[in-house]
Amino acid sequence: MAELKLTGLNGKVAVVTGAGRMRSIGRPIAVMLAQAGCKVVLTGTGRAMENYPQDEQDAGWRDIASVAEEVRAAGSEALELVSNVADPDAVAQLVQQTLDHFGRVDFVINNAGAARGSDRVPVVDLAIEDWHKVMNVNLNGTFYMSRAFGQALIDQGQGGAIVNISSIAGKALPPNTAAYAASKAGIQALTASMAREVGRYNIRVNAICPGVIDTYRMDDLGRGDAWQAMLKMIPLGRPGSGEDIASMVALMCSEQGAWITGQAYNVDGGHVVEH
Secondary structure, X not given: OOOOOOOOOOOOEEEEOOOOOOOOOHHHHHHHXXXXXXXXXXEEOOOOHHHOOHHHHHOOOOOHHHHHHXXXXXXXXXXXXXXXXXXXXXXXXXXXXXHHHHOXXXXXXXXOOOOOOOOOOOHHHOOHHHHHHHHHHHHHHHHHXXXXXXXXXXHXXXXXXXXXXXXXXXXHOOOOOHHHHHHHHHXXXXXXXXXXXXXXXXXXXXXXXXXXXXXXXXXXXXXXXXXXXXXXXXXXXXXXXXXXXXXXXXXXXXXXXXXXXXXXXXXXXXXXXXX
């Protein structure tokens, strides 16, 4: 019996934002799409090496350049570009660089996100600059990317897919996360609305809502009692991995996902059930 495989990915061009971290969601997305045959545009902010987590420094990690090596090792082509999704002019340049290099674009994975930080406080204590920082990267960045690349996909006339990486926080809406939760709920609204607009061009727009994923973003919690207490809230009993999210991204881009649009899928081990 032949093994079931996702189809419709080979030879396509995928843009993955926020792809430079070693322990992340973006890196597995880029590598898995490359393994499926996609050419991959990798973006990162060009962060200074002294700001890398210690494990990245110890590993000699080189941000998107290291991920590009993995894409090429998978037998595909990589284009690494420093860019800022919160800057609409930079996004417009990213579109042009992608088209100039590959001549097309098929999939856009909006994964870039603001780091956890001083925004995790009650609303009355939330600094206005922290609110804007989270919104500018998470929600505005997703909008700028979707707007610019969406037009490119429409002009191209061959369909495509936009996958927005949201969060279960945009559904569960926990306290002390107002900026983050609002930005992610906004991404889900943007996803649903845009899907209804571009469906006639055979462009699909979906969101993936990760739960607790064991990446650098959770390092401020440590892996002790607080971490274990969080895992107890997950019915499947473990944190997710970047590969868990990457698998869902691949499905959303594939021919097997061709009749799915406007959805926000929880990939969280059963942590929340809100839709």
